[in-house]
Amino acid sequence: MKKKIFAVLAALLILLTPLCALADNPDAVETCPPMVQSQLEAAEGSITENAEIPEAPEAAEPVSEEEGASETSPAKGDQALSFGESLGYMLKGMAGIFLVTAIIILAVVLLEKIGGKKKDGQA
């Protein structure tokens, strides 16, 4: 049973780490090795697209030029997310929480294992 728990937690870690790396650094896909990049894009296509969105202020510029609005486009924080974009953040957020949780659980289980052994030894 414990082995199963470890296996599940380890699998979670392996699966979720790249997602969280993307959340913190949207450029990660461009800078990682081609093989990993293709795997990431294949597995997490939608997330990859969304992760790049915050880094693309150029997209807002043509609109403001056409409208003849002020020279500087509004900050990203003042714009509303599209529903699709927000879904990307939802996925990344939940993946991030489960990743952190999995690491903490792993740490607690290991800690108890080590602590438990010590107690047995002392006894």
Added chain:
Amino acid sequence: MADFFQSLLGNVTNVTWQMAVMWAIGALLIYLAIKKDMEPSLLLPMGFGAILVNLPVGSEALAPIKTLFDAGIENELFPLLLFIGIGAMCDFGPLLNDPKLMLFGAAAQFGIFFTLSMASVFGFSLRDAASIAVIGAADGPTSIVVAQQLRSGYLGAIMVAAYSYMALVPIVQPPVIRLLTTKKERLIRMPYEQKNVSKTTRILFPIIVTMVVGIIAPGAVALIGFLMFGNLLRECGVLDSLSETAQKVLANLITLFLGLTIAWRMQAAAFLSPQTLLILLLGLIAFVFDTAGGVIFAKAINLFAKKKINPMIGACGISAFPMSSRVVHKMGLKEDPQNFLLMHTVGVNVSGQIASVIAGGLILSFFAGLV
């Protein structure tokens, strides 16, 4: 004589209907705090503050409240200090006894991210949508810190929603749980196996959590750091008087100022808008989907697990501690008077406290650079 009355009562003409509405809202908050016992330590100061800041006086007369706001909320000091007290109050024992309960805390943060989508659909800007979403953390200090760091213009409404719904957990959660579970599922018994959690684990747990969260979700490092520092005071065993001070004196003192100071953002001009009603609605959505996230996750685990889990405990992953754990425990007893879920619900509930801070940190990591 006329001049005398003019000098005494002249200010009456400066009262606007918006101010009167805010007085009514303040009175309602005070009523809910006193008569319905809904989060009285916060709703009462907030209600009084709402009346205070909406009197027809110049901004100079309210300068002390503004000073408190700048000193305690603007720089996020009050919520962080409050977290030391909350950390000292939290007993992570039931969670360390069964660490997998943390997964339910994580699942029950779904409402935050779902609300982010909904707020976006309603047209809120990114900074406001993210701040509103964190109402789903069911955690006042986290909501304040996120809304402040993202410079949301709706701090007052967000705080009213967050604390009101926390008080309404006994009303909001049971119907959602009943809707998503069958009678058979609610009757599942979960015997509690008490393990001996070592003191080393109890001491190292807050340190490890702080390090893990700080590295992965740096936005949450201050929140989780203060929370876990409070817990370390409790668990270390050599600082009992400090732990007691954090739990009682510090927490009470900060709470006293927090409610009154938050009211600075409840001035009629900023508070009375259709957006406030929308924020209240989105707050409800956040709480409902947090509850649903936890329950559905537990049901999903039951598809594979040999030892069935009572899916109701998933709902406690919302971090309204200890209200949520009590509500679910009582629901369990109502279905079966011999079904004691309390230790499981407390474990999930304190894990929700940690997970909600992580969620707030992730929101900050995603969006703080964009505002």
